[in-house]
Amino acid sequence: MTVRKLMQSISVDCVILGFDSEQLNVILVDRTLILPNTTEVVFSDLTLTGYHIYENEDLDSAAARIVKDLTGLENLPLKQFYSFGALDRLHHPNDQLWLENCGDVFSDRVVTIGYYSLLPSTNVNIIQKGRNAAWYPVTNAKGLAYDHDFVVEKAIEHLRYKFWHEPIGFELLPVKFTLSQMQKLYEAILGTQFDKRNFRKKVSQMNYVVPLKEKQIGVAHKPAQLFMFSRDVYDKTRKERFDFFV
Amino acid sequence: MTVRKLMQSISVDCVILGFDSEQLNVILVDRTLILPNTTEVVFSDLTLTGYHIYENEDLDSAAARIVKDLTGLENLPLKQFYSFGALDRLHHPNDQLWLENCGDVFSDRVVTIGYYSLLPSTNVNIIQKGRNAAWYPVTNAKGLAYDHDFVVEKAIEHLRYKFWHEPIGFELLPVKFTLSQMQKLYEAILGTQFDKRNFRKKVSQMNYVVPLKEKQIGVAHKPAQLFMFSRDVYDKTRKERFDFFV
DNA sequence: ACAAAAAAGTGTAAGTATTACACAAATTAT
DNA sequence: ATAATTTGTGTAATACTTACACTTTTTTGT
Numbered sequence: 001m002t003v004r005k006l007m008q009s010i011s012v013d014c015v016i017l018g019f020d021s022e023q024l025n026v027i028l029v030d031r032t033l034i035l036p037n038t039t040e041v042v043f044s045d046l047t048l049t050g051y052h053i054y055e056n057e058d059l060d061s062a063a064a065r066i067v068k069d070l071t072g073l074e075n076l077p078l079k080q081f082y083s084f085g086a087l088d089r090l091h092h093p094n095d096q097l098w099l100e101n102c103g104d105v106f107s108d109r110v111v112t113i114g115y116y117s118l119l120p121s122t123n124v125n126i127i128q129k130g131r132n133a134a135w136y137p138v139t140n141a142k143g144l145a146y147d148h149d150f151v152v153e154k155a156i157e158h159l160r161y162k163f164w165h166e167p168i169g170f171e172l173l174p175v176k177f178t179l180s181q182m183q184k185l186y187e188a189i190l191g192t193q194f195d196k197r198n199f200r201k202k203v204s205q206m207n208y209v210v211p212l213k214e215k216q217i218g219v220a221h222k223p224a225q226l227f228m229f230s231r232d233v234y235d236k237t238r239k240e241r242f243d244f245f246v
Numbered sequence: 247m248t249v250r251k252l253m254q255s256i257s258v259d260c261v262i263l264g265f266d267s268e269q270l271n272v273i274l275v276d277r278t279l280i281l282p283n284t285t286e287v288v289f290s291d292l293t294l295t296g297y298h299i300y301e302n303e304d305l306d307s308a309a310a311r312i313v314k315d316l317t318g319l320e321n322l323p324l325k326q327f328y329s330f331g332a333l334d335r336l337h338h339p340n341d342q343l344w345l346e347n348c349g350d351v352f353s354d355r356v357v358t359i360g361y362y363s364l365l366p367s368t369n370v371n372i373i374q375k376g377r378n379a380a381w382y383p384v385t386n387a388k389g390l391a392y393d394h395d396f397v398v399e400k401a402i403e404h405l406r407y408k409f410w411h412e413p414i415g416f417e418l419l420p421v422k423f424t425l426s427q428m429q430k431l432y433e434a435i436l437g438t439q440f441d442k443r444n445f446r447k448k449v450s451q452m453n454y455v456v457p458l459k460e461k462q463i464g465v466a467h468k469p470a471q472l473f474m475f476s477r478d479v480y481d482k483t484r485k486e487r488f489d490f491f492v
Numbered sequence: 493a494c495a496a497a498a499a500a501g502t503g504t505a506a507g508t509a510t511t512a513c514a515c516a517a518a519t520t521a522t
Numbered sequence: 523a524t525a526a527t528t529t530g531t532g533t534a535a536t537a538c539t540t541a542c543a544c545t546t547t548t549t550t551g552t
Contacts, residue, residue, distance in 0.1 A: 007255055007353070007355075007357075009253055009255050009256060010255060010256060010331075010357050053331070055353070055354060055355065056333065057333070058331050058332050058333050059329065059330075059331035059357065080328065080329060082326065083305065083326065083329045083359050084305075085256075085299070085304050085305035085359070086304050087302065087303070087304050107253070107301070108301060109301065111253075111256050111305065111357075111359070113329050113331070113357070164411075165410075165411045178529090179529090179530090180528080180529075195511080195512070195513080196529090196530085196531095197512095197513085197530085197531070197532080198510070198511065198512085200530080200531085201509085201510085202509090202510090205509085216529095219519080219520080219527090219528080220519075220520045220521065220526080220527070220528090221518080221519055221520065221526075221527040221528040221529075222517070222518035222519045222520090222527075222528055222529045222530085223518080223519065223520095223528090223529080224528075224529055224530085225529085225530090424500085425500090425501095426499075426500075441540080441541070441542080442500090442501085442502095443501085443502070443503080443541095443542085444539070444540065444541085446501080446502085447538090447539085448538095448539090451538090465498090465499080465548080465549080466497080466498065466499090466548080466549045466550065467497075467498040467499040467500075467547080467548055467549065468498075468499055468500045468501085468546070468547035468548045468549085469499090469500085469547080469548065469549095470499075470500055470501085471500085471501090
């Protein structure tokens with residue numbers, strides 16, 4: 001076992017986003033402070049999956065390690081999106097109490113590198129370890145620890161920007177999806193409504209969205225055709241930019 | 247004078263880009279190591295404008311302060327674009343020699359927050375202070391100190407991405423510019439050639455590119471009409487996205 | 493004064509993409 | 523069988539993109 005020394009001024013926070021065919025969700029971790037030798041709950045709130053980095057790991061590895069430690073999830077496509085270093089980002093009284101009681105001594109200000117990851121939030125098995133991690137609707141993710149409200153906001157702003165300009169949404173859909181699911185996703189992220197016929201016309205130009213010979217099963221209405229995203233076709237045919245709806 | 251304590255594991259590096267109607271340029275700072283008590287030049291190379299941050303300044307302020315200290319330039323529109331934390335980013339022998347001789351003790355690995363700024367590289371007055379700062383063509387900016395080759399590469403990749411998707415190039419042009427200058431800029435950054443008539447058709451849709459009642463003077467050919475960018479019109483009329491050439 | 497050089501400025505036709513709009517078809521549950 | 527639900531489809535008007543070449547305006551050199 002190698003010795004791992006914390007860098008006490010640098011952390012990584014991960015905004016793990018999921019879509020459940022209705023809304024965007026984010027994985028948050030319970031932060032309940034119980035004073036030692038008592039059972040008194042001093043406060044209880046939620047944080048992003050985040051932790052300090054070690055001296056012998058790079059940023060991407062730190063992000064992957066932190067997510068694995070807190071949720072059990074591995075091999076997520078984590079992408080760095082922004083770094084946060086406001087002087088007061090740890091200065092809320094609860095944050096101070098928490099840091100005083102967690103056993104390590106941190107510098108007054110910690111710069112955090114923000115990462116995000118996208119995945120379908122259904123069928124994702126979060127492994128509980130000590131501190132509970134769970135999905136929460138993004139719209140309810142307010143009053144988070146530290147500056148994590150702001151970090152989530154920036155992540156979603158980043159995501160929305162990318163959505164307008166390239167087809168990144170497929171990671172948020174199941175492997176086999178219907179065009180209605182895809183449309184709902186775009187509408188949820190971009191906050192717009194699209195006409196069904198025009199949306200489909202647009203999608204039919206994306207030849208990396210390939211129709212399967214399968215239909216939905218177990219739905220109480222006409223079953224929809226299933227599609228999948230072909231990274232292969234995508235890499236080969238996509239243009240420098242992505243024209244989406246204006 | 248307030249006491250300023252360095253955070254020895256976090257720095258900011260700024261990629262200050264300029265365009266001179268021909269090519270992209272970047273401001274680099276001379277790093278010549280002369281051993282104390284001798285005049286022997288151990289090595290001499292170039293770095294981005296960068297330095298460690300202080301404990302009592304946030305990231306944006308650090309970036310502005312560093313640029314001012316090294317170049318005299320103030321009020322640049324500095325934007326954060328990516329952070330770098332590879333374990334070996336300071337491990338080149340020259341980097342080690344430099345750090346050993348600069349008087350401070352730094353941690354083995356320093357995470358740096360990358361910022362960029364765009365400006366016309368003509369008429370920019372770089373104030374020399376001790377270490378020389380100057381413009382260099384981006385294409386020649388190879389073999390830089392630390393991992394700065396990579397930082398510059400990432401900055402330009404980021405810039406190119408944004409250029410395809412929104413009209414950010416105006417900061418790289420003089421306040422009054424011709425359509426040919428604008429076209430050259432787009433061609434330089436995007437690495438494409440555009441048809442003059444089609445380019446102008448496209449620009450005429452951007453009603454925030456406003457024609458002036460002035461023409462170029464002092465050129466040895468038919469003088470071109472001058473245009474300027476109106477942030478006012480831009481903020482009011484621009485759509486969520488920017489259709490540029492596919 | 494004139495010619496040469498240099499870059500500015502301009503139009504059209506064919507093809508492609510976008511928009512707005514409404515109803516029939518397939519399936520399950522009762 | 524019927525109701526409920528969601529899928530799936532076409533057209534016409536407008537706007538945008540593409541490919542393509544010559545004339546105009548100005549300065550410089552003779």
